[in-house]
Structures are given as C-alpha cells and as structure tokens.
Amino acid sequence: ITLPAMLLLAHTAFGACDFDRADYALLGVSTTLLVADWHQTRRILVNKHDTDSNPVLSANPSPQAINLYFAGTIAGNVGVACLLPTPYRKGFEGVVIAVQFSYVNHNIRAGYALNF
Numbered sequence: 001i002t003l004p005a006m007l008l009l010a011h012t013a014f015g016a017c018d019f020d021r022a023d024y025a026l027l028g029v030s031t032t033l034l035v036a037d038w039h040q041t042r043r044i045l046v047n048k049h050d051t052d053s054n055p056v057l058s059a060n061p062s063p064q065a066i067n068l069y070f071a072g073t074i075a076g077n078v079g080v081a082c083l084l085p086t087p088y089r090k091g092f093e094g095v096v097i098a099v100q101f102s103y104v105n106h107n108i109r110a111g112y113a114l115n116f
Helices: 003-015 021-046 063-083 086-109
Strands: none
Touching: 021 063, 021 086, 063 086
C-alpha cells in the first residue's frame, strides 16, 4: 500500500466516523508512534546484529512482512477507533499510545533513534 492510498483510505474512514478534536489528536499521536516503530523496525532489520522483539513478527522479518504488518496495524487502528463509541475510543487510543510509546522508547534505548 502506498502512502497516497493510505491517506485516501484514512480520509474516507474519517468521513464515516464521529470524531471530535480529542479523537483526532489521539489518533494522530497513536499513528505517529506506529510510523516511528515501523521506521525503527526497518532499521533493526538492516542491522544484522539485532533482532526484533515484536511477538507477531519473527526475529528477522522480511521488509515486506514489516510493511504489511504496520500498514495493517495502522488501518486496524483507524478502523477500530472508527467503530468504537466515543468513551471507549479514547481508552483504546490511550492503550495504543502507551504500548507504542514503550516500544519506541525501547528501540531508542537500544540505539535506534528517530532519524527520518
């Protein structure tokens, strides 16, 4: 999936959702952290001395597997947020943010800074 296709899908999904400003902010933060983790995971793959600790991906996943996993995770994040009622949506996004922050922070401590 290309970035323009992902943006089009997100725009279509957002149009069908009853999001308020807080929902957009939480979804923006969670998506940003997912993209950061995606970037770091791709960098971990290049470094043959490290392995990824994601329980869904193998220790040494292919670039295609990483791309499919994170594109699907981002789409799933948007989809679940769109389907959940407002109070549950905010809680769900809070959990996604907390989990993703811990992964990104772990990767930074392992030497994989966010250099885009």
